[in-house]
Amino acid sequence: MGRLIRVTAPAKVNLYLGVSPRTERGKHLATSLMAGLSLHDTVTIQETKEPSLTCTPDAPCPQAQNLAWRAAEAMAETFRRRLKVSIVLDKRIPSEAGLGGGSSDAAAVIRGLCTLWGKDPLGPDAQEVARSLGADVPFFLTGGETLLLGGYGDVPERSFECPELAMALVRAPGPGAPTKECYRAFDEEPRQAAPLEPLVSALEALDAPAVIAATANNLTEAAERCCPAVGEAFAWLATQPRVVKPLLCGSGSCVAALCACDEDAAAVAAAARSQGWWSEAVRTL
Numbered sequence: 001m002g003r004l005i006r007v008t009a010p011a012k013v014n015l016y017l018g019v020s021p022r023t024e025r026g027k028h029l030a031t032s033l034m035a036g037l038s039l040h041d042t043v044t045i046q047e048t049k050e051p052s053l054t055c056t057p058d059a060p061c062p063q064a065q066n067l068a069w070r071a072a073e074a075m076a077e078t079f080r081r082r083l084k085v086s087i088v089l090d091k092r093i094p095s096e097a098g099l100g101g102g103s104s105d106a107a108a109v110i111r112g113l114c115t116l117w118g119k120d121p122l123g124p125d126a127q128e129v130a131r132s133l134g135a136d137v138p139f140f141l142t143g144g145e146t147l148l149l150g151g152y153g154d155v156p157e158r159s160f161e162c163p164e165l166a167m168a169l170v171r172a173p174g175p176g177a178p179t180k181e182c183y184r185a186f187d188e189e190p191r192q193a194a195p196l197e198p199l200v201s202a203l204e205a206l207d208a209p210a211v212i213a214a215t216a217n218n219l220t221e222a223a224e225r226c227c228p229a230v231g232e233a234f235a236w237l238a239t240q241p242r243v244v245k246p247l248l249c250g251s252g253s254c255v256a257a258l259c260a261c262d263e264d265a266a267a268v269a270a271a272a273r274s275q276g277w278w279s280e281a282v283r284t285l
């Protein structure tokens, strides 16, 4: 057995998502301000003779479609290497939740292979591999630093220090929210993006309450229309006095209940779990 590398693959929350109307190329220009979260998958990469992918508790999709596997294949092609590694995904981030789990696993594989092969994970080649796999992947290459991204939400523009934010991630039962369908629902009834400036000022001041107040996501109404679990989560969170503000995670279906402190976030998560929902109290990294 060869060298072994273990990489943490954090979940993300979009503190701000401002999607523009669909472009002629089919996608949407988007301004996204994302922060890494303490909830994470763990990706273990080990040098072996035969390449393999193992996922626990269970694989969300066939191996050829798994973003971690696709990242490994794309890295091998870009850096002209033979893929001689086993990859083990220990998954804790739920799928189709808007938490970026698959994208984060992919970025963790890119980072791990860069370490093994002596390459720069923030260099242009690794960035290009990340972008080719999905809009969320480049964000995760730094391991969850708070970043403002432009382009299709895939071009890092500026990093921020983020005040510690406590939140309960809440997911009502039922089917998740596929990203593509949410963007399609947005096209039917586009919503204007909120101003970004109040969030930038709040982050610069490291003012947590002002950051919470300035969070925004203009995919919210689209996600509510295409995923009943989203509306259900917002309706329940509105009854919870410890929640300062609910915020849709990306394209859903998870909603982040932003709270004033860890204790409040833990209480909201416990209340959500007591009614059979998936929930986890987390903090920004």
Ligand SMILES: C[C@@](CO)(OP(=O)(O)O)[C@H](O)COP(=O)(O)OP(=O)(O)OC[C@H]1O[C@@H](n2ccc(N)nc2=O)[C@H](O)[C@@H]1O
Binding pocket: 014, 017, 026, 027, 028, 029, 030, 032, 097, 098, 099, 100, 103, 133, 134, 135, 136, 137, 152, 153, 179, 180, 183, 249, 250, 251, 252
């Ligand atoms: C909404 C966001 C917010 O961070 O994340 P999630 O909620 O999925 O985590 C992202 O924009 C999603 O990024 P990601 O999940 O990587 O999606 P991708 O694989 O790039 O794209 C999936 C599909 O979403 C649509 N899409 C995605 C990004 C974009 N700027 N415009 C789009 O129209 C396209 O139909 C595309 O085929």
Ligand SMILES: Nc1ncnc2c1ncn2[C@@H]1O[C@H](COP(=O)(O)OP(=O)(O)O)[C@@H](O)[C@H]1O
Binding pocket: 060, 061, 065, 066, 067, 068, 089, 094, 095, 096, 097, 098, 099, 100, 101, 102, 103, 105, 106, 179, 250, 252
């Ligand atoms: N390693 C992976 N972990 C989770 N989902 C993956 C992975 N690779 C591919 N996928 C597929 O990608 C889709 C979206 O990934 P997911 O992690 O749920 O992100 P998000 O909810 O942020 O859009 C899922 O439906 C799943 O089938």
